[in-house]
Structure formats: C-alpha cells, structure tokens
Amino acid sequence: MEEKSLSTLEYTKILKSLSECAKNDDAKTMAEELKPSSDFREVERALAETDAAVTMSLKFGSPEILRVEPVDGAIKRLDVGGALSAAELLNVARLLKCIRNLKRYTKEQTGALEEYFSELVSAKPIEDEINRAIVSEDEIADAASPALANVRRKMKNTGAKIKDSLDSMVRSGHYQKFLMDNIVTMRNNRYVVPVKAEHRSEVPGIVHDMSASGSTVFIEPSSVVNANNELHELEIKEKAEIEKVLYELSNKVAEISEQVKYNYETLILIDFIFAKAKLALDMKAVCPKLNTDGKIKIVKGRHPLIDKSKIVPIDVRLGDDFDVLVVTGPNTGGKTVVLKTIGLFCIMTQAGLHIPANDESEMPVFDDIFADIGDEQSIEQSLSTFSSHMKNIVHIVENAGPNSLVLFDELGAGTDPVEGAALATAIIESIRLIGAKIVATTHYSELKLYALSTDGIENASCEFDVETLSPTYKLLIGVPGKSNAFAISKKLGLPDSIIERSKEKLSDENIKFEDVLGSIEENRVSAQKAREEQERMR
Structure with missing residues (x-):
C-alpha cells in the first residue's frame, strides 16, 4: 500500500487514536506502525482477532493490562549469568501479575484469541517471592533473607548506641560551649557533632567536614570511632546480602526466562489487539464482512475523523452492478468526504480495524489503493494544480492493477473544461480496462452523460437543498447531480x-x-x- 495514499486518506490520524488506546509503549509502537495487508487470510485473521476482543470487552469488560517495561535487556543479562536490579525484578513481578490477571480474565473460549490466552504461563511463587523481598526500586525488605534481617538488627542496635553516646555528649555542660548546635548529624556515613572551629582541639576525634564559612567543623568523637567502624562494616555486609538476595531472585527468574520473554511478547500483542477493540467501541464500529469479488458495500458509514454530532451517514456500493462511480454535487457538498470515507474504510479493514458503519457492510481486500485528492500545487516545483494532479494520475495509470481501488477528486479539473472532460473520460476508460474499481468526483456534465450511457458506470450525487442553500451531505446512488x-x-x-x-x-x-x-x-x-x-x- 502506497504511503502517499495512506497519508492522503489520513490513515495516520486513525493510528494516532489507536496508539492512545494501548497501555504499553511497545503496543503503542505496534499501533503507530500498523500497515494494511493485501493478503486476504491475514486480513481475515486480524479482523477476527479484533472482533473477538470487542466481544470479550462487551461481555467481561476490558482486561486489566498493566504498564510493563520491555524485558529483552534483562533476559540478555540473565543469559550471561548476570543479576537483575530491584527495578528489573519488580518489572518481572508486575509482568507475571498481569499474566495472572489475564489468565483469570477469561475462563471461557476466546475465539480467535484462544491461542494467545492459552499459552500464557503464570508463575505466582516467583511473583510472590519478588514482591515479598523487594519493597520498592530503592528498598529491599528485611524479610528478604534471615541474614539480611540479622545484619539490619545489628545495624539498628549499633546506630542506637552511637546516637545515645553522642546525645549524652551534646547535653553535657562541658561540651555544650564548644558546639555550634546541640545536635547529632551525619557526614560521610559517620555520626558527627558540629563543633565551633576555634574549639576543635577541645573535642578529640576525626574531622570529617567543614562548613562553607569555615566557622563549623564536623567531628567524629574518639569515643564512637570504633562503633562507627563497626556500623560501616555492617553496612558493607548489608550491601553484600542485598546483592545476594537479588542474585538468588535473578537465578529463579533465569529458570523461566524464555517463559517471561514469551509472556511479554504475548502481553504486548494482547494489549495491541484490545486497543483495536477499544477504538472500535469508541467509534461504534463493526466488523465488515469480507468478500473476494471486489465488492464494496458501506451501510450508514460515518467518517471517523468528523465530529460525531455533525456527520451524516452515507450508503455506498461499488463492484456489483457497476465498477465505476461518478459522484457529482456542489462544492462543500461532501464529495471529497465520500471519497475519503471509501478509501479510509478499505485501509482500516485491511489493517484489521473495524469500520464505523452498520452490520450489513461488506469490504473486499485490494492489492493497492490510489488516491488523487486535494490541491497539491507546488510553488517550489512550479507545478500548476492541473500539472500536479496529472503527475499523480500518470503514476496511477502506470501502477494500477486489476485488484486496485482508484479515487479521483475533481478529475480533469484545472484546465479547459472541454479538454478536461474528455481527458477525464479517457482516463476512467483506461483504468477501467485494467480491471480496477474507480470512484471519481466531478462537475462535468459530460461525465454525468458518460455514466448514464455506459454499462458498468453509475452516477451518484451529493444532495443539495436549494431552499436553504446548503448541502444535506446525503449520497444518492444512481442519481446524477444537477x-x-x-x-x-x-x-x-x-x-x-x-x-x-x-x-x-x-x-x-x-x-x-x-x-x-x-x-x-x-x-x-x-x-x-x-x-x-x-x-x-x-
């Protein structure tokens, strides 16, 4: 599918809305990069998955999908015997919880999603062990191991003894006159007291810091040096115990690393599919019936990018009694919206997305969709309106195939009306001979007559109310516009x-x-x- 057509038909705006429906960054990326397929079976499968997710959402409510960071980096580190950080382990636990929620979400048959849900594997013991050992990304629980709990108990007792000793010192009448403040503080992970610089010799101990003004020195009194050393040794032991806890938890995750990786990939896919379902529900869209004979049947179709309170549903058919539709009507009457609705619905269908229309709607699977819509005059390239359109048309004529959809907006406009009408007719005939389906808007009466007198070509018009001088935006098949x-x-x-x-x-x-x-x-x-x-x- 050509990028230019996707852009012209504003498919990227649909992908933006789809991306906003996903929870995880990788699922959002999948949404933003979603391309329509020309493989019938692939389109059929993608639509069935979206339809299954819509059915499940309506029946059970949307599944609880948690935000989970990618696990590829963590899995690679485990593969070479490395250990994971507390944050990475918590992410694994969050992933396992999400998988467990999804397993519990549906206990019934899930249709096209059965394969994804059935192959998810939870690991609650490891999930629980991680959550029991790790409080947050920066905190390991005392209960993570008996050795860690023992070290922390000793640290608490030693720290309390040091503080008691220093508290007695700062309350002492002998030392108070030497201190800047009667407080105990920390410097370089050592307990110290703030001493006036001129009395530093009166308080025996080790100087660890000095205030910016130089008026205060922070001294570790000799009486607590040994206790501070002991506390420092306990801190080293605590760090070693934490690393040991993380390493042991990492080893347990390593045993299920392939399972974790597969779970993450499947979670992202499920997140993406349910994002398609959410978009469908937001748009009140339906799953179109697919056909293999190139037939378009849109019943009460609503362009998804137009305000829901203003849009007028349209009925369009193409590919049954006729393979060319010539749409006429006044400017601002909705002709371009008709073109864009047809093209966008085809693209959305082939991307596995539901379309905002009624249940009776049917869509084919095209190999290509070409769109020449809008004024693409380029000052830089010195192309007139007619020339720029003709450049696009030449490309379409050269590349359209028997299973293509071609959309022309104001075909032949921008030049002499007589020549433009003749050229438009010839272009339609040429592309029609290839076997492509065509929808073209025009003001030319010659094209209306051409459609009236040629089998396989049908007129349509956008209704206009002369009394109110305003378009009704209704599309009338079989009626040429006056x-x-x-x-x-x-x-x-x-x-x-x-x-x-x-x-x-x-x-x-x-x-x-x-x-x-x-x-x-x-x-x-x-x-x-x-x-x-x-x-x-x-």
Missing part, C-alpha cells in the same frame, strides 16, 4: 435578467440535460416524501 448555479444565484438575489442571459449562452443540449436532471430530482424527492408518509401512516 448544477444548482442558477438556482443558488437567484436565491442570493442575482437579477433575473442576468440569469436569463446566462441561460441563453448554454446549448440546447445542456439545458435539456439539466431539465432532465431537475425532473429526476423532483420525482425522487416526491417519491421519498411519499414513502416517508406511508411509513408514518403504517
């Missing part, structure tokens, strides 16, 4: 004389054609009102 220039001009107050003079400039054929379209539109509106009245009466 030019409303005169009616709109008259409604806005243009003098009748100018309008009549304008009509005189038109050929009899154009006038008759517009009259026929007007008659068709009147009959359609009348028939629709009759149906609505019948339905109301029924």
